Amino acid sequence: MIQQLSDRLRFLQAFVAHPRQVGAVLPTSRRAVRDMLDLADLPGAGLVVELGAGTGVQTEEILARLKPGARLISMEIDPRLARLLAERYDDPRLQVVCDSAEKLPEHLHGATADVVVCALPFTSLPPTLRRRILDMLPLAVGRRGAAVVIQYSPLIEPELRKRFPSVRRRLSVMNVPPAFLFACSHEEQGPAR
């Protein structure tokens, strides 16, 4: 409870310092995080990437679902938040990278991810940066992998559909505001549950 309150405060401070970069005043709710991660096969993944880790709500739940020996690369552009994540999660599977998401290929060293979990605030990022990250996403996801994306509006959906043959959408109402969840992959899948 105390950690949750201090995380909310840190998140708010990050928002006040860089509102368009953070894009929200509160971290994502646990329920929305679970709804989002249910859209991908995390227990079966060998390599997972998280973009825009914030105070770690997704990081913690991803680690709880990952098998021993799997790897998680969590990218966060804000040095304070990246430091918090690295200090908090003492897990050999986790690599915290303080860098912009567009630089992901440099950190993948030619590998592709089984799952990319993306919580970047696409609609408030500068258009050129947004395009560079969106163009990089399908290349970072393996043929049988998936990118799961959380947004507070459906505006990004056409951009995702341009880049992935399969995009499933669902709404998670247990979040302030309700969250749009997208599961994007190179292979056609059934509808989101």
Ligand SMILES: C[S@@+](CC[C@H](N)C(=O)[O-])C[C@H]1O[C@@H](n2cnc3c(N)ncnc32)[C@H](O)[C@@H]1O
């Ligand atoms: C909406 S918050 C989501 C935070 C957390 N994942 C959550 O769900 O509560 C977006 C996060 O993305 C980070 N971010 C913004 N632009 C980024 C970029 N280009 N590369 C990496 N992280 C970025 C922000 O600093 C912020 O922590």
